[in-house]
Amino acid sequence: MSENSLRDLDRQLVELLGKRIALLGRSHPNELTPDSTIEPSELQKAGVPAFVWQDVVSGCTAALARSPLSVEGEPSRRIAIVGGKGMMGRFFQNRFEAAGHEVRLLGRTDWDDAKTLLGDVDLALISVPIDRTLDVVRDTAKYLPPTAVLADITSIKTPIVEVMLAAHSGPVVGLHPMFGPGVESFLSQKVAICPGRDPQASQWLIDLMDRDGGDLVYCTPEEHDRMMVTIQAIRHFSTFGLGVFLAEENIDIGRSLDLSSPIYRMGIDTVSRLFGQDASLYADIMLANAERRESIARLAETFTRLAQLVQAQDREGLIEAFHQATSTFGDETERAVRESDRLINAMSVLLAADRVLQRQTPPQ
Structure with a gap:
């Protein structure tokens, strides 16, 4: 099969998958058992391994966990990411811009422009190493309007939320994304949310992560x-x-x-x-x-x-x-076996694909 033919076939598959996801989205929850629509004998006749079909089914169903980031009628907000030139800052920049918001990055060398960068923002997100966070929170708060949301994404919450509340008179929320570099969206990613002050003011931020498929967990800073x-x-x-x-x-x-x-x-x-x-x-x-x-x-x-x-x-x-x-x-062992079995199967598929590609790639 020529490369163009394969590309054309892939485009057709993408269109069909889009239709399948849309149909799933219109289905009643009791109807979300799509793997039962294909009999094993049909897969065998078509030469399609069962794991390929299972991955398609899981992927299409998982797609329902996400919604478009941009919402019609939602205002575009001005967001400053302090420390935004790091990997996590870049991740948040990507998701905010995909939702239609204006993003400004403030790094170590940009503090001479802090008044301009921070003076009219709707959100200031602190994304710096733990040992610098408290000082950066205090420095950032000096320039914020009282209506701006002050938030952080550090892995320690109690002292940082306390300092944010003391330094800024406006809305405050502590966040902790439980993932690292390499993630492309919030899909199934845990984010701990520690409300500080005026939670309604930061609801749009929570809604954005939720639309992107985030698994959001509320807790106090102390429990976190x-x-x-x-x-x-x-x-x-x-x-x-x-x-x-x-x-x-x-x-x-x-x-x-x-x-x-x-x-x-x-x-x-x-x-x-x-x-x-x-x-x-x-x-x-x-x-x-x-x-x-x-x-x-x-x-x-x-x-x-x-x-x-x-x-x-x-x-x-x-x-x-x-x-x-x-x-x-206790019962967590059953869940662990079930989930790890799925991971093992997924890894087996990935390794098999890598071996095929290696055999097809001519030596340098």
Whole structure:
């Protein structure tokens, strides 16, 4: 088949997928079982593997979680992203501009123009490293009109929301996007929302993330910070520690993947992803407050205790520790198996496609 023929066929597929998504959007919720419209025998007859059809079905259904970012009649707002020249700032710039808003970026060298950049904005979004956030909040608030929303996207909320409320007399909201670089939209991405003052004034911002498919979770700054000890500090330290260990053991990561299961590969991908990002960001997350540092120390003590059981060949002790931990997870294990099975299947498809492409690509 020629390249043009393949491109024409792809265009037809795109048009059909668009029609399928539109039809799903008009369906009654009880009718959203679209995979039942095709029998396995029909797939076999057409030479289409079941996983291809399942991916099409899931993708079309997931598309219903998003709406157009731009809403007819909604005013265009002026938004300043302080620290907006970083990766997260660029992400928010992209989504705001896609919704039709005017975006201004204020970096380290732009403070001479702060009065012009900030003096008439509807939203000032602080997107700077944790160790600079409090000072930048105070500096930004000096130039804001009282009607402007002051928001941040830092991973610590209690002290930052307190300072925003003290520094700015207008609307305040603390945000924490629970994702990093590489994400293209808010689709299924968690965003913690900590209301500070006048939540109605920032509702348009919340609505924008919701239309883009965001999974928005409200909490107090205090609850957020308690949960982040586990969600961020402990998890990142565990990943960081495993990566340092593998490096010190001089493990050939590529060769280990040749012999690994998909679960191992997913774990190594998580470790490798961390070491492909900004070291200072993860150091700041782990060192952010005493509660995080103390929890990391307790985790290290747990690893030491378990390692001692291994050294002593204490099989019963290890099994007992296993069973004690099992009760904490309860029904979550069923969800974890279900979700991880889907991830494994998706990874299998991706790896199969990569192998085909590698075979078709002539050597350089």
